[in-house]
Amino acid sequence: MITAALALALASAPPPPAPDSQPDWFATFGVEKPKPDPVTGELPVAPYVQSDSNAGATPFTGDAMARAFGGQAGIRRMTNDFVAISIADPRIKPIFAATDLIRFRRTLYEQFCYLLGAGCHYSGRDMVEAHKQLGIMTREMNALVEDLQRAMRQNHVAFAAQNRFLSKLAPMSKDVIRR
Numbered sequence: 001m002i003t004a005a006l007a008l009a010l011a012s013a014p015p016p017p018a019p020d021s022q023p024d025w026f027a028t029f030g031v032e033k034p035k036p037d038p039v040t041g042e043l044p045v046a047p048y049v050q051s052d053s054n055a056g057a058t059p060f061t062g063d064a065m066a067r068a069f070g071g072q073a074g075i076r077r078m079t080n081d082f083v084a085i086s087i088a089d090p091r092i093k094p095i096f097a098a099t100d101l102i103r104f105r106r107t108l109y110e111q112f113c114y115l116l117g118a119g120c121h122y123s124g125r126d127m128v129e130a131h132k133q134l135g136i137m138t139r140e141m142n143a144l145v146e147d148l149q150r151a152m153r154q155n156h157v158a159f160a161a162q163n164r165f166l167s168k169l170a171p172m173s174k175d176v177i178r179r
Contacts, residue, residue: 041102055111055122056172060164066118068161069152075118079109082151091143095134115168127175135178 052059060066069075083105087096096104107130113120124130145166152162 036102050123052114052122054124054126055114056127056175057115057168059115060117060168063117065116065161065164066113069112069116069118069157069165070155072113072118072120074155074157075113075116076109078151078155078157079105079112081154082148083108085147085150086144089143089147092140092147095136095140116165127172131176132178136176138177141173141177 066072066075069078083101086092087101107122107124110120110122111124114122148166148169149162152165157165
């Protein structure tokens, strides 16, 4: 009797969602889906004060570090490689699931370019604000650093320059790691 009732319930249940499908959270919660900017493709964000001081560190002086990374073009290539490696990394891929990758790639490039002294300005949010909702743990931060090292190696950045850059970024971990 119970078996027949269970079979009947299973037969009338809707099929489970496909493993790769994601629910439309905006429709589920009755919230209007944000529309990307028609020019940049970025999603809107809450207003904040834009400042180079939001980059999380002071830039290197001189142009030696910028040259070690291949100038702005080299920094852009390395940043693009870093983003591609990170969003494909199964250890941290879920962190990027709800991220505006267009904005992320742009502001990360600006941050790296600014810190490396390559003549850019940083327009993103400060490190605490930018990462507070992500729940990043130490192991995920370590994976991110490994991905950055891989991107720098792929772009033929000298080991000494990699270490100098990582030492500039390392203190930011206290503002990024949340759990």
